Amino acid sequence: MLVRLGFASIIWLDTDIILVDEALAVGDYRFQTKCFKKFEELKEIGKTILYVSHDIDSVRRFCTRAIWLDNGKIIANGDVATVTSKYIESCVNPGNKAYSQKQRLTGALNHYGNHIGAIKNISIPKNGEFYLHENVRITVDVYISDDISLDSLGVSIALKDKFGLDLIVFQTDEPLHYGTNQINFCFENRLNSGKYTIAAGLENKNSLPITYYEYIEGAAEIKSIAPPQTFGLISAPCKIYVR
Template identity: 30%
Template sequence: MDPVLELEAVSKCFQRYRHPRDRLWELLFPRTSRVQTFQALENISLQVEPGRTIGIVGRNGAGKSTLLQIVAGTLTPSSGRVKVRGRVAALLELGSGFNPEFTGRQNVFFNGQLLGLTPQEIRDRFAEIVAFAEIGDFLDQPVKTYSSGMMVRLAFSVVAHLDPELLIVDEALAVGDARFQARCMKRIRELKEKGTTILFVSHDANAVRMLCDEAVLLEGGRILERGNPNWVLNHYNQLLGLEDRDNYRPLAQETQQAGLCYVEQAAHPNRHGNGRATISKAWLSGSGLQADKVLQGGDLTLTFQLQIHQDLPDALIGLSIRNLYGVVIYGTNNLQLEKRPKALAAGSSPELSFRWRNQLNAGVYTISIAITSEDCEVYDWIDEALVFEVVNDRFCEGVIDLGADLHWISEFSSPAAIATSRDSLGSTSPSS
């Protein structure tokens, strides 16, 4: 199959002044130009096959946005060739692609037509776009009156529902509250599963590792590495070096012991089941910071209130915690925990809770909850019912904070002292 995207020796130069006063100088003395040419991209060649998700990583100023703007057609290259097969939809700059004087509704049609969809095709998707964006009555207000959060919700919804062949997402823009992040990432995963080709820009190595089939590392306007995400990201982490750690600031200590609670999910879009029993409420509580933020390391409790509508022979009640990239981090249910209910009579409203130590690392997570029969007849299932964000005081890599401990052994200078220290720690060497 032909590649969806082909870049051949693409370069981009910008003209810029070193100091603002140079601009004035040039106005006063037009023959003595002080403009400098800056090469933002140099000789980029890249082919992307259909259905691939490619992560673009690189330090600030590496050229990621410039590259993606060239692919999206909002910037022309200084030299080289760009070929895109099919529709490209890009979420690059906040508000780009929107006419501020038009209403949200008009902008949806305007963008759809720019992407080559017929008015009927846009009408067919309109309800879905509006439902996802959740901007309510603002749909008929001019976009210039929107908050940045509303703008990003509508912009993401438009690009993610117009069935592009190539979707370009700058992850930095797909943020907002934890719930919106979870919905964005879910939609991106759905598009990936449908075979959409995706270019995904991110500073978050974990995001690229989990979502992308391949990664491209840009540095100084050139491709430094392309290939397996793990391999490329190791290189990226080396580049970041201590930079990140220097920027890391531990949390202030005023953060303890608020509660957090999620209530009724009556009309949840990701809900299904035959209704013989329903989950009337589910909520999470523990050491929190704000409504949907919890601290790493504390206890979390997920409580369910159930409503039994018909006598049930048995029930399996469970939860599944996923990260934003759909990876299941943990799941369990009452059978695995050997807690069978005594009776499930019609009209009863049992309540139960799961409690665990929160070892998740910083990030956004979702919890799917369900009640089914032991042989998987689904009574009620709410996918990604709860969304919460974990905040971690300590910096560590990965999804779980195992809270490793460290004991120096080699600070003892003599072999005898090392042996003594090993004895006192009760440790054995790997070879013993």
């Protein structure tokens, strides 16, 4: 209640800059929703909000610029997607820089791991354009060398929105083998109109958090085309009965 009272007092002050330090972490979902709605109102009238948080999803959803601080030092400063992606890399791939900048995939938002090059290709037919409810196939070609343990090894793809938030994630269940593996992710497109990025990863599924032999964020892009009268991000099946 003290946090709620403090937050309510601050947002009604006539000030140009508002600093919010992890205040939303202690609130329930309803409280957080109200806060973000108020944030948007303050942004529209030109207020500057410094939002301090470890919650990557909320930072990506709310902020227009990000600064990554570690022990008082600026590690990265720039657009939200790039900075938060580098922060996530540090969490899931700490201290592992066993690759050169030249090995990174050109055009990818971020690309890291200790087996860069294992993911050989990511292909999407039709130039990546699909209508709502159309079948989609995303093919990932992976080469697994014998210095990678097959235990708990998997390949995943994630469909992300413009903020970098995971909308849909698919992971392999069948065992992989050494040498070349071709994985076809086939699904019905339920994304409403917009452009979405694809992240692909060769991962150890049993580690917490998941660690990656290779992870490519922004590896590809798809465009979904839906009728005008569709709302939200995802068109999920629903049976509606009126009596």
